[in-house]
Amino acid sequence: MKDQYNRKIEYLRVSVTDRCNLRCVYCMPKDGIKQVAHNQILTYDEIIRICRICAGEGISKIKLTGGEPLVRKNLSELLCRLKGLEGVEQVTLTTNGVLLTEQIEDLAAAGLDAVNISLDTLDSSQYKAITRRDELDKALFGLKTVLKYPNISVKVNCVILPGINETQWIPLAGLAAEKHVDVRFIEMMPIGLGKSYPGSSQQEVLEKLEEAYGKPEALSGRFGNGPAVYVGFPEFCGKVGFISAVSHQFCGECNRVRLTAEGFLKPCLQYSTGEDLRKLLRDGAADKELKDVIKKVIFEKPRCHRFSAAENAEENTEDNLELKQMSSIGG
Numbered sequence: 001m002k003d004q005y006n007r008k009i010e011y012l013r014v015s016v017t018d019r020c021n022l023r024c025v026y027c028m029p030k031d032g033i034k035q036v037a038h039n040q041i042l043t044y045d046e047i048i049r050i051c052r053i054c055a056g057e058g059i060s061k062i063k064l065t066g067g068e069p070l071v072r073k074n075l076s077e078l079l080c081r082l083k084g085l086e087g088v089e090q091v092t093l094t095t096n097g098v099l100l101t102e103q104i105e106d107l108a109a110a111g112l113d114a115v116n117i118s119l120d121t122l123d124s125s126q127y128k129a130i131t132r133r134d135e136l137d138k139a140l141f142g143l144k145t146v147l148k149y150p151n152i153s154v155k156v157n158c159v160i161l162p163g164i165n166e167t168q169w170i171p172l173a174g175l176a177a178e179k180h181v182d183v184r185f186i187e188m189m190p191i192g193l194g195k196s197y198p199g200s201s202q203q204e205v206l207e208k209l210e211e212a213y214g215k216p217e218a219l220s221g222r223f224g225n226g227p228a229v230y231v232g233f234p235e236f237c238g239k240v241g242f243i244s245a246v247s248h249q250f251c252g253e254c255n256r257v258r259l260t261a262e263g264f265l266k267p268c269l270q271y272s273t274g275e276d277l278r279k280l281l282r283d284g285a286a287d288k289e290l291k292d293v294i295k296k297v298i299f300e301k302p303r304c305h306r307f308s309a310a311e312n313a314e315e316n317t318e319d320n321l322e323l324k325q326m327s328s329i330g331g
C-alpha cells in the first residue's frame, strides 16, 4: 500500500496491551495510567482479523508492543497465528525483557523473528530510579537467555537521558562489543511524559563512544524494519544504532502505521488522527468495509511529525490521552 506521499507502508506496530510491569519515568506516571477495561482491548481474534486484512494489502512485517506485550496472556498464541497469515513475513517483539526468560521458549516455538529489549542502564540503582521497579536482573537474564536462540535477532534499545544515564552510554554500547546484539540509542521524543525529559542528540552519544571505542564506520543499508541508522566500531560483534527522530527526522522513509490496544488505527506516532477499527468490528463491518477504512487511513498518513514546540501546541492538549501516551501507542 502506498500513502499520498508515495511511501510504501508495509509495517504494522500492534500494541497488545496498555498495561506494564514497569513505570519508566518518561513513559508512565508513578501510579500507572487509568487502565482500559479488558473488554475494551482488542481480542486476539480481532487483532488477527485486522492483520489478515492488512497483510492482504501489503503489510508484511508486524511488531508486537505495548505497554509491556509480555504481560498479556498467551502472547505466543497470537504470535503463532500471525506467523500463519498469508503475506506476513516477520513478527517481532519490543519488550522491557523482564518476563522474557519464562516465555522465550514458547515465543521461539511460535516463530518469533526478532526481539528488542529496552534497557536504559546496566546499573541497578539507576534502573530502579528510571523504571521505579527493581527488575534489572530479570531483564538482563532475559537478554542472556534470548541470545541462546540463533534464529532470533536481538537488539537493545536505550533512550538517551542526559544527566540520568549518560554514564551508561559507553557500557551499554559495550554490550555490542562482545555479544551478537545491536545496541540502539533513541533520542527522546516530546510525546506524553517524554516532553518533561529533554534529551541529547545522537551526536553527543557518538562523541562519547568515539572516545571510548575509536572512530566507527558508517554502515549503509537498512537493518531491521525500523528507522535506525548504524555504525560499526572496530572489533565489535554487533552494531551500534541511532534512532534520531528529533535531530535527523526520518519521516520521508516512514513505512509504518500503528494499532493501539483499543483498536485505533493511527497513521503517525505523533498525531491523534486515525480510525476506530474496534467500533467497526464490533458493529459488524464486513471485511471490505474494514479494508477501505484501513486503506484510507494509510493514504492520508501525515507527511511528517512536528515536534517543535510551537507547531506541536495543538497536539499538547490533554484530551484523548490514550492516543498520546507512548505506553498506549506502543512506541
Ligand SMILES: Nc1nc2c(ncn2[C@@H]2O[C@H](COP(=O)(O)OP(=O)(O)OP(=O)(O)O)[C@@H](O)[C@H]2O)c(=O)[nH]1
Pocket (backbone or CB within 6 Å): 063, 065, 092, 094, 114, 116, 155, 157, 186, 189, 223, 224, 225, 226, 227, 228, 243, 245, 254, 256, 269, 305, 330, 331
Ligand atoms: N518518530 C518515530 N519513532 C519511531 C517510529 N518507529 C519506532 N520509533 C521509535 O523507535 C524506538 C524503537 O522502536 P522498536 O520498537 O525497537 O522498533 P523499530 O526500531 O521500529 O524496528 P526494528 O529495528 O525492525 O526492530 C521506539 O522508541 C519507537 O518509539 C516511527 O515511525 N517514528
Ligand SMILES: C[S@@+](CC[C@H](N)C(=O)[O-])C[C@H]1O[C@@H](n2cnc3c(N)ncnc32)[C@H](O)[C@@H]1O
Pocket (backbone or CB within 6 Å): 020, 026, 027, 065, 066, 067, 068, 069, 094, 095, 096, 116, 117, 118, 157, 159, 186, 187, 188, 189, 190, 191, 193, 194, 195, 326, 327, 330, 331
Ligand atoms: C513504549 S515502549 C513499549 C514496549 C516495551 N514496554 C518496552 O519498553 O520495550 C517502546 C519503546 O518506546 C521507548 N519510548 C518511550 N517513550 C519514549 C519517548 N518519549 N521517546 C522515545 N522513545 C520512547 C521506550 O524506551 C521503548 O524502547
Ligand code: SF4
Pocket (backbone or CB within 6 Å): 020, 021, 022, 023, 024, 027, 028, 066, 067, 068, 096, 118, 326, 327
Ligand atoms: S517504556 Fe515500556 S517498560 Fe517502560 S513504562 Fe513504557 S511501556 Fe513500560
Ligand code: SF4
Pocket (backbone or CB within 6 Å): 250, 251, 252, 254, 255, 256, 267, 268, 269, 270, 302, 303, 304, 305
Ligand atoms: S513521526 Fe510519523 S511520519 Fe515520522 S517516522 Fe514516525 S510515524 Fe512516520
